[in-house]
Amino acid sequence: MNDDEELCVCFHVNRRKVIQYIRVEKPTRVSQLSECFGAGTGCGWCRPFLKQLMEKEHPESVQLPDSETYQNQRRDYRDKVRNIKPRLGP
Numbered sequence: 092m093n094d095d096e097e098l099c100v101c102f103h104v105n106r107r108k109v110i111q112y113i114r115v116e117k118p119t120r121v122s123q124l125s126e127c128f129g130a131g132t133g134c135g136w137c138r139p140f141l142k143q144l145m146e147k148e149h150p151e152s153v154q155l156p157d158s159e160t161y162q163n164q165r166r167d168y169r170d171k172v173r174n175i176k177p178r179l180g181p
């Protein structure tokens with residue numbers, strides 16, 4: 092994935108914006124990245140990747156899947172989440 096590709100697909104936030112936000116704002120929790128154009132507040136797929144970037148001193152060095160793989164994995168994740176049936180009472 093290059094810096095111009097969407098890391099948070101739900102909110103169209105690219106990797107460059109996330110890295111810049113981390114450098115400037117120095118968030119300590121993934122949830123704080125929601126202030127970066129809503130990153131991570133949709134389906135939740137990107138949160139582990141956002142966390143990876145946050146935990147590195149040099150977030151630009153984090154290797155993420157290529158864009159096509161990333162998009163396909165997200166689609167599968169969303170399909171799986173949508174098919175989870177809520178548990179009904181006892």
Ligand code: FES
Pocket residue numbers: 098099100101102130131132133134135136137138165
């Ligand atoms: S891809 Fe970021 S919340 Fe869905």
